[in-house]
Amino acid sequence: MARILTIEDDVVTAREIAAELQAAGNQVECVGDGSVGLARALAGGYDVITLDRMLPGMDGLEVVSELRRAGIDTPVLMISALSDVDARVRGLRAGGDDYLTKPFAPEELAARVEVLLRRGAGARDTTLRVGDLELDLIARSARRSGAALDLLPLEFRLLEYLMRHAGQVLTRTMIFEAVWGYHFDPGTNVIDVHIGRLRRKVDAAGLEALIHTVRGCGYAMRAP
Amino acid sequence: MNSMDASPRHGGLSGRWRSSTKRLILVYGVFFVAWTVVLIGAISWQTASYLDGVVDSILEQRLRYLSSVERTRLPALLAATNQLDLRGLMASGLFDAQGRYLSGDIDHLPDGLAIDGRVHPLAEGVQRISGERAARMHAVALRLDDGSVMLLARDYRVVDQVGTIIRSALAWALSLTLVPGLLGGYLLSRGPLRRVRTIETAIEPVMRGDLGARLPVSERRDELDMLAAIVNRMLDQIERLLGEVKGVSDSIAHDLRTPLTRLRTQLHRVQQLGDAGDPRGELVERCIVEADALLDRFRALLRISELEDIGRRAGFGSVDLGETLRRVHELYAPLAEEREIAFALDAHAVPALRADGHLLFEALANLVENAIKFTPGGGHVLLRTTSEEGRVVIDVLDDGRGIPVEDRDAVLRRFYRSAGAAGTAGHGLGLPLVAAIARLHGYEFSIGDNPPHGTRMRLAC
Numbered sequence: 001m002a003r004i005l006t007i008e009d010d011v012v013t014a015r016e017i018a019a020e021l022q023a024a025g026n027q028v029e030c031v032g033d034g035s036v037g038l039a040r041a042l043a044g045g046y047d048v049i050t051l052d053r054m055l056p057g058m059d060g061l062e063v064v065s066e067l068r069r070a071g072i073d074t075p076v077l078m079i080s081a082l083s084d085v086d087a088r089v090r091g092l093r094a095g096g097d098d099y100l101t102k103p104f105a106p107e108e109l110a111a112r113v114e115v116l117l118r119r120g121a122g123a124r125d126t127t128l129r130v131g132d133l134e135l136d137l138i139a140r141s142a143r144r145s146g147a148a149l150d151l152l153p154l155e156f157r158l159l160e161y162l163m164r165h166a167g168q169v170l171t172r173t174m175i176f177e178a179v180w181g182y183h184f185d186p187g188t189n190v191i192d193v194h195i196g197r198l199r200r201k202v203d204a205a206g207l208e209a210l211i212h213t214v215r216g217c218g219y220a221m222r223a224p
Numbered sequence: 225m226n227s228m229d230a231s232p233r234h235g236g237l238s239g240r241w242r243s244s245t246k247r248l249i250l251v252y253g254v255f256f257v258a259w260t261v262v263l264i265g266a267i268s269w270q271t272a273s274y275l276d277g278v279v280d281s282i283l284e285q286r287l288r289y290l291s292s293v294e295r296t297r298l299p300a301l302l303a304a305t306n307q308l309d310l311r312g313l314m315a316s317g318l319f320d321a322q323g324r325y326l327s328g329d330i331d332h333l334p335d336g337l338a339i340d341g342r343v344h345p346l347a348e349g350v351q352r353i354s355g356e357r358a359a360r361m362h363a364v365a366l367r368l369d370d371g372s373v374m375l376l377a378r379d380y381r382v383v384d385q386v387g388t389i390i391r392s393a394l395a396w397a398l399s400l401t402l403v404p405g406l407l408g409g410y411l412l413s414r415g416p417l418r419r420v421r422t423i424e425t426a427i428e429p430v431m432r433g434d435l436g437a438r439l440p441v442s443e444r445r446d447e448l449d450m451l452a453a454i455v456n457r458m459l460d461q462i463e464r465l466l467g468e469v470k471g472v473s474d475s476i477a478h479d480l481r482t483p484l485t486r487l488r489t490q491l492h493r494v495q496q497l498g499d500a501g502d503p504r505g506e507l508v509e510r511c512i513v514e515a516d517a518l519l520d521r522f523r524a525l526l527r528i529s530e531l532e533d534i535g536r537r538a539g540f541g542s543v544d545l546g547e548t549l550r551r552v553h554e555l556y557a558p559l560a561e562e563r564e565i566a567f568a569l570d571a572h573a574v575p576a577l578r579a580d581g582h583l584l585f586e587a588l589a590n591l592v593e594n595a596i597k598f599t600p601g602g603g604h605v606l607l608r609t610t611s612e613e614g615r616v617v618i619d620v621l622d623d624g625r626g627i628p629v630e631d632r633d634a635v636l637r638r639f640y641r642s643a644g645a646a647g648t649a650g651h652g653l654g655l656p657l658v659a660a661i662a663r664l665h666g667y668e669f670s671i672g673d674n675p676p677h678g679t680r681m682r683l684a685c
Contacts, residue, residue: 016489103485107492154554180555184586185523190593193558215495215509 002047002117006030007037007063008079009055013102017050020106021113034058041067046074048116050109053080053091061094068095075116079104088183107217111169118168128163131223133202133210135163144202154179155198162198162211162221171218195219249409256402264394268387275383276362280343283364283378286314287341295370299327302374313379315352315361321371329353330375339365339373350377360384419448427455435463470529477522484522488515524653531583531660543581545609545616546574552588553607556596564601567592570608577616577685579665587661590654591620591681598679599624616685623678632671658683 004021008014009032018028029046031037034055041049041063049067053060064076078096080087088099097119098112128135132145140156142149151159161178162170170178172191177183195211203209208224286305293301302316306329317330325331329352337344346361363377422440429437438459439452495508553569560567577584588607595605599622606621627635636659655671658681662669668684 016486103482105485105492106489180551182582182585184527184582184589185520186555186589186593190555190559193562194555196562197558217492 002026003045004028004113005037005041005046005049007034007041007049007055007060008032008052010052013052013079016106017109020110024110024114026113032056034060034063038063038066041074042070042072044072044074048075048077048113050077050079050113051096053078053082053087061090064091064095075119077109077112077116079109105171105217107169108171108173111171111174111218114168115165115170115174118165128160128166130163130166130221131208131210133163135160142202144204144207149201151198151201154194155201158194158198159202162219166221166223169214169218169220175218248413249406252409253402253406256405257398260394260398260402264391264398267394268390271390272383272387275386279362279378279380279383283343283362283376287364287366287374287376290374290376291366291368295368295372298368298374302328311382312356313382315350315377315379317375319373319375321367321373323373326372328375330377333365333373333375334363337363337365337375339367341366345380346377416448423448423452430459435459435466473525477525481519481522481526484515484519488512488519491515521653524657528653528657528660531657531664540578540580542576543579543584545577545584545618546571548581548585548588549574549607549609549618552585552592555589556592559593560596560605563596563599565596565599565603565605567596567605568607570606574609575616579685583661583664587658587683588618588620590658591683594654595620595622595624595679595681598622603678612684618683618685620681621674621678623674626673626677626679627671635671636669655681 002025004026006014006017006021006028008017008030011032014030014032018030021028029040031040034057036057037049037051037055038058040046051060051063055063060078060080064078067074067076075097076095078091078099079102080091080099081102082088088101091099097116100109100112126137128137134143135156136142137160142151142156142159158175158179161175173185175191175195176186180186199209199211203211210221210223212220212222214220290298290301299318302318306314306316315328315330317328317333318326319333320326323333330350331353332351333339334346334348334350337346341364343362343364346363349357349361350363351357360380361377362380363375365373365375367373419442426437426439438456441449441452441456491508491512495505495512498505498508549569549571553567557567592605592607599605603623604621606619608619608621610617610619635655659669661667662683665685668682670682670684672680672682674680
């Protein structure tokens with residue numbers, strides 16, 4: 001069970017965050033004030049911190065930069081009403097690990113927290129494995145059940161992202177941000193089409209599906 | 225007037241202004257000339273009649289004096305007065321009762337001159353013995369007591385000369401006044417005209433939609449400044465009202481987003497609770513799609529506002545346009561392929577641009593998505609860069625049904641969707657978003673034709 005610290009002054013939002021993260025099996029502590037939150041975070045013992053940008057007592061940016069200055073590298077998910085790219089860049093530069101704009105769908109938050117929780121696991125591996133799917137990051141090649149897959153560079157990046165976060169739900173926004181590096185809504189079903197093409201190559205006929213659609217949310221790669 | 229020739233764009237306004245000034249100066253000139261002519265006429269007529277009287281009274285005085293002297297002294301006296309008359313204006317003659325010449329410098333009585341002691345004008349003049357003949361004379365003849373006739377005549381030239389002098393003096397005065405007057409009038413009229421031109425230039429951004437621009441108000445505080453100040457106050461008011469309208473729509477979008485997100489969350493929970501085979505699941509799924517579409521719409525609306533308000537340039541840097549285009553192509557190629565649209569990229573030797581890379585990508589992505597959306601299967605979409613007059617031009621060309629000319633401005637407005645767009649997914653905010661990004665960059669965004677049919681979306685950087 002992961003311990004999560006939620007620093008959020010809006011009671012309704014805090015309750016929502018807590019409910020969603022608890023539903024995912026985490027232990028959540030909520031704090032409504034920036035300086036109190038910082039004190040708790042400095043005490044340590046948390047696996048992930050969700051941090052509101054605008055807080056009474058101490059600004060979210062200050063909290064995270066203080067935290068980093070103290071040498072604490074607990075992953076921080078910044079949550080803000082400011083959707084501007086500048087605000088995002090400032091948030092990440094101050095030491096945030098991910099940035100989520102209000103209002104957000106709770107499952108988006110849960111998915112992002114999940115990614116942060118598992119961050120670092122297997123980061124140095126040169127070969128990723130999910131079931132009988134194998135991705136060689138050095139040779140930049142992929143094999144499924146021993147047969148080589150013919151992937152375009154973009155498809156390779158997409159597959160790498162899915163495999164690195166195997167077992168986790170990845171929303172379309174997360175996929176777009178991570179694989180393409182842009183922070184806007186790409187609209188229609190562009191991401192779906194890309195996943196669809198990758199799926200046709202990875203989950204060829206007769207093979208068990210590895211890429212799963214999570215209804216109303218996004219995708220997940222799971223070993224059978 | 226060359227300096228006043230404005231570019232053809234200003235044709236209408238400038239043309240009217242110029243002709244109005246010309247007309248004013250012309251009317252002023254005509255009135256001035258007419259009045260001066262009347263003035264000259266009146267003065268010369270007055271002078272002439274006064275001098276007439278003077279000449280006549282001189283003649284009469286002299287006649288009275290001469291008629292009162294002794295008859296024998298008369299010829300000598302006449303000769304003496306003529307000698308005293310240095311300018312030779314006077315002439316005289318003595319005739320016997322039968323009209324025969326006795327003495328003096330006139331040897332005959334002029335025809336038609338009544339011998340009645342009154343002054344009469346002689347249009348023909350009188351021939352003197354010396355042969356000299358004045359054009360116009362006034363003459364008086366009187367029968368003396370002994371029956372002889374005395375004739376006195378005075379040259380009228382002097383009066384005519386005075387008239388001429390007066391007329392030419394006034395004509396000089398006229399031309400000396402008229403020329404600088406008209407010139408000055410023209411020059412003075414140029415000042416306000418130049419300021420009108422400045423005002424016209426200043427108001428252009430307003431006409432283009434930038435309501436923040438104001439008219440210049442000079443130190444002079446004259447009528448034009450008053451007018452400019454009034455227009456500025458009006459613009460303040462319009463800007464405030466439009467800002468309020470926008471603010472209201474933005475805050476509606478902003479306020480509705482949170483409950484809408486919660487609604488979507490609840491729907492998601494319902495979906496998760498349902499069994500896999502539950503037919504209601506599909507219904508819930510459709511509700512989620514609708515909620516997502518609404519959220520998308522609000523998000524795009526607020527994003528445009530954000531772009532308009534912030535006008536940020538923090539994200540500006542050198543952007544590899546070729547790479548950006550390649551990535552846009554990469555992102556949308558599968559979608560195009562799925563819709564059986566040939567999507568090609570034509571970008572070679574593209575220079576680096578100073579831009580916000582993220583926003584540029586977003587704008588291009590919107591344009592391409594739009595083109596793919598409105599191109600039927602089997603159609604073509606081309607993403608291309610060219611160089612035109614030193615500018616980098618990015619075109620997104622499609623061979624869809626095109627956008628009618630009358631709709632092209634409208635599709636750049638929020639929420640407008642052309643009649644042909646009915647039945648296609650989208651929030652109608654893609655092109656306004658592109659327009660906002662283009663404005664932020666100072667790029668020119670235009671919609672044109674892609675012959676024989678289709679649309680050309682152009683970003684001129």
